[in-house]
Amino acid sequence: MFKYIVVGAGLSGAVVAERIASQLNEKVLVLDRKPHIAGTCFDSKDENGILVHRYGGHLFRTENEVVWSYLSQFTDWHYYQHRVLAWVDGKMVPLPFNFNSMDMVFSAELASKLKEKLLNAYGLNTKVHVTKLIQSDDEDLRFLGEYVYEKVFIHYTLKQWGRRPEEMEPEATINVPVLVGKDDRYYTARFQGVPRQGYTQMVQQMLSHKNIKLMLNTDFLELAEVKADGIYIMGKKYDGTIIYTGSLDELFGYRFGRLPFRSLDFCFETHDVEYYQGAATVHYPNNYDFTRIIEFKHIHPVDVKRTTICFEYPKEYTTENDERYYPVLTKESKATWLKYADLAREYHVIPLGRVGEFKYYNMSEAVESALRAFNDIAK
Ligand SMILES: Cc1cc2nc3c(=O)[nH]c(=O)nc-3n(C[C@H](O)[C@H](O)[C@H](O)COP(=O)(O)OP(=O)(O)OC[C@H]3O[C@@H](n4cnc5c(N)ncnc54)[C@H](O)[C@@H]3O)c2cc1C
Incomplete structure (x- = not known):
């Protein structure tokens, strides 16, 4: 049995797994129910050779030099500065x-x-x-x-x-x-950019440590059972440490009710033009059902005559087929999460990341939190 199990191969899970593997020289099992690593930051090239962020445009920025130096061990950067326009009163105005x-x-x-x-x-x-x-x-x-x-x-x-x-x-x-x-510029943070070969490649580098065993298409909840006296994995009581980047309500069978999340539908289109719009992101605050359109060539320039764009349609997270993207933070939902967090402590589960900690983290904050969690583990 592994002494550490990390549920989720997103950015938070990858950071904590990499630290445990490289700094404590311990074996770590990383599981993800998705068929790919990098969670919400997942990107891959489409049929036009354009690097596409599959879950909405992701622009990295931080004031935290520790976070920037840490990630720079696993990637080179394209020093991209983000620009956003908004469609207001018939004009494309800068934000x-x-x-x-x-x-x-x-x-x-x-x-x-x-x-x-x-x-x-x-x-x-x-x-x-x-x-x-x-x-x-x-x-x-x-x-x-x-x-x-x-x-x-x-x-x-x-x-x-x-x-x-x-x-x-x-x-x-x-x-x-x-x-x-x-x-x-949309962001004025000291460090800004996107990983030159993409987020997936960066996370791949983190997870490539010999002490890390990665299992994709594997739902932790199908292997594990939460019983009164502990968490059982394939019928055997687990006495190691579980770091959980999924949603705590789901782990604990929704016993205190559901944590509310917003979800999104992404609709991708390819157009036979050099560029579709004047910036990587255009917001549509007052028209249409979508909130914004992302055009990836602005972020990762590539010499092709076509372009790929993505419309983001927000919706409530209602069924297990939706993805939990944004925690809906209200007084009640935070109080519910705290009840789950107490329960997690009793079961020696460490909640981590945007979904696990139920916080509106950007990537820098997610990395910071994972580094903090590792420091606590290493004490
Ligand atoms: C549309 C959108 C745009 C964003 N844009 C930006 C941006 O521009 N800049 C920025 O800094 N941040 C941005 N973010 C935030 C950024 O995506 C997150 O901060 C970061 O990806 C959090 O990573 P994570 O590992 O905590 O969570 P996730 O990426 O959600 O990873 C959690 C992983 O756990 C897995 N998992 C959950 N439950 C289980 C289970 N039971 N068994 C197995 N696996 C499980 C999931 O499949 C998932 O892969 C954006 C977020 C969204 C939704």
Whole structure:
């Protein structure tokens, strides 16, 4: 029997497995019910030779040098800087909403008045949250805040979450800043990029350690049974450590109820044009059922005459055939997760990752959390 079992070969599972294998020199079994590694970051080339992110566009960014250096052991980077447009009032405006966006949707006179007021109030290259603008004493800045809230934020949020922002914890809804300046980059983090050969290749490198045994197409819940006195694997009580990156409600038979998640349908299309749109991501806050379109050639440039795009249609996670993509963070759902986390502790199961910890982690935060979990294990 393996002393460590990691359920899930996504980024979180790969980091913790790699650390245990390389730093503790222990054998680790990594299981995933999917037919591939890398979980939600999974990417692969399509029939046009374009590297496609199969579960939505994934752009890596971090302020954390430890995370960046750690991942850089397993990949080279393409130093891509992400740009996003939004379809607003018939125009493709840059996000975050900035001086360029104002020039596109307002008259020259109004745009210049707003820019001057923003510069005086907050200073060049600052990011001001729309709610702060909405609460401003200045009538024009209030107008700007309300415009961005209405045209960029609220309908996107309603589509994405199927709920009003007030119904959720603040960390769940997207943070919508107005940028005081002309910097069109979506992220300004110190380290940004995408793995040169893709996320799958990077995760493959992590899992290639000789102490790691990988089993795909293997659902842990089909091998394991949670009994009153412990977790049994193929009929035998397991006394090692289980690191679980799946959903705790499912592991424990939904005994405290279901944890809510949002899911997505991805719809891929190939077009016989060099480029379909002006940036890797275009948001459609106010039109259509999809939230955004991703065009992968902007992220991973390749010399082909065709292009592949992906529409993202948000939906509620309802059946076991859906994927759990975004934890819906409310006071109640967090309280339910805490009950499951207590139970996990009793069973010596370590919940990990975006789904396991029920947190809205980006990839950097997922890696950070996995490194932290490893440090606790190694103590
Ligand atoms: C649409 C979308 C876009 C995103 N874009 C970005 C982005 O641009 N930048 C960014 O930094 N982050 C982004 N993220 C977040 C990023 O995907 C996650 O932070 C990261 O992938 C989390 O990895 P994980 O290993 O924790 O979870 P996952 O990738 O979900 O991996 C968990 C794995 O566990 C497996 N599993 C679960 N239960 C079982 C079981 N019972 N038996 C066997 N296997 C099981 C699953 O099959 C899965 O492969 C995005 C997420 C989504 C959904």
